[in-house]
Amino acid sequence: MTEKIRFGIIGCGVISDTHQSQIRDIEEAVLVAVADENPDKAKALADRADADWYVDYRELLKREDIDVVCILTPSGSHKSITLDAAKAGKHVICEKPIDTTLEKAYEMIDACKKANVKLSIISQHRFDSSTIEVKKAIDEDKFGKMILGQAAVNWYRSQEYxxxxxxxxxxxxxxxxxxxxxxxxxxxxxxxxxxxxESVFAHAATLAHERIEVEDVAVATVKFQSGALGTIVGTTSAFPGLSARLEVFGTSGTAVIDNDKLTHFYLKEAAENLTDHYGVEVQNLVKSSDEEQGTGANDPGAISGNSHREQMLDMISAIKEDREPLVNGLEGIKPLEIIAAIYQSAKTGQPVSLASIRQLKTVQ
Known part of the structure; x- marks a missing residue:
């Protein structure tokens, strides 16, 4: 029988059920204990998972029968808990974002490296079948030269949230x-x-919610190092919560991922009758639909855990094979850098390069 990798969960909020349910469904994993400063939340999750529970996460970290901890606490606490976990010799799976500043993110990476433990940042959609299929085609140069990418997340969060x-x-x-x-x-x-x-130019505002410091709507134009262009739109004010949509275009291919599902996939190599200057009839290469998954458009608790499970399996393999997880700390920093640049551009009213953000090591 394969020796199980033993997990602990720190933070028993909305996303904790996703983590505990996926750990439960992995044959080579077992959830040992959970922790939350709110004893009711800790006990409730422990009861559902048949695990021990703590109010002080440091008590959980003292246990020798835990190999990996999932850190699911508010973003600004990720660094301090990760440093404690690394010191205790625990591998770390940390929910997004890695933390709120690049400076703290690099501290997390350095601490895990010095302690010889693995660090993986939840970016579960890299493990979606839709992403894998499009990424493979791009890497095989089937999209040709990349020219345009568009990301739009039109979601809704109430004032009560x-x-x-x-x-x-x-x-x-x-x-x-x-x-x-x-x-x-x-x-x-x-x-x-x-x-x-390479760089972004952005606007951000708080237009639909009260008593919050941060943006509930933002737009940005993007220039990629390749020369391609792009746009980013994000909001929590799109009642009642619509889709998260990603569109990527190359000179020889197009793909659209809507709510994690590949809805449009076209490759010029599969096209026929390319004589029409105004567009052609091309077969959509999308395969049979995957099982319907929750998206979190208006309820963060509705997010499907299937891809979380794939990322946890990658961490288990990384431990057993003594390699880096596919989404390690350095990979987890990449979207944080882009968002930091957008915030800086919205604040200054000027274009911002990613190189300058790496020097600032800040988000605000």
Whole structure:
């Protein structure tokens, strides 16, 4: 029998059920204990998962029968908990964003490296079948020269959502608004498929919610290092919550991923009758639909955990094979850099290069 990798969960909020249910469904994993400063939340999750529970996460970290901890706390606390986990010799899976500033993110990476533990940042949509198929085609040069990428997350969060925790909607603990919390996965996929971003020019505002410091709507134009162009739109004000949509275009291919599903996929190599200057009839290469998944458009608890499971399996393999996880700390920093540049551009009213953001090491 394969030895199981033993997990702990720190933070028993909305996303914790996704993590515990996926750990439960992995044959080579077992959830040992959970922790949350709210004892009711900790006990409730522990009861559902048949695990031990703690109020102080440091007590969980003292256990020798835990190999990996999933950090699911507010974004601004990720660094401090990761440093404690690394010191305790635990591998870390950290929910997005890696933290609220690049400076803290690099501290996390350095601490895990020095402690010889793995660090993986949840970017589960890289493990979606739709992403894998498009990425493969791009890497095989079937898209030709990449020319345009468009990311739009038109989601909805009520005022009650922001009022449900005094940390929500704050720069210190949330790290940002519609971009940092709701749009970060689609922004990550944009750069993952289109390539590195060179610069952005952006506007951001708080237009639909009260008593929050951060944006509930933002728009940005993007220039990629390849010369391709792009756009990013993110909001939590699109009642009642629409789609997260990613469109990528090359000279020889087009793909649209809508709510995590590949809805349009065209390759010029599969086209016939290319004589019409105004467009041609081309077969959509989309295969049979995957199982319907929750998207979180208006309910963060509705997010499907299937791709979380794939990322956890990657961490388990990384531990057993002694390699880096596919989405390690350096990969987790990439969407944070883009969002930091957008915030800086919105603040200054000027274009901002990613190179300058790396020097600033800040988000605000």
């Amino acid at each position: 922001y009022d449900s925790g005094d940390w929500r909607g704050t720069w210190k603990m949330d790290g940002g608004g519609a971009l940092m919390n709701q749009s970060i996965h689609t922004i990550d996929l944009l750069q993952y498929l289109m390539g590195p971003v």
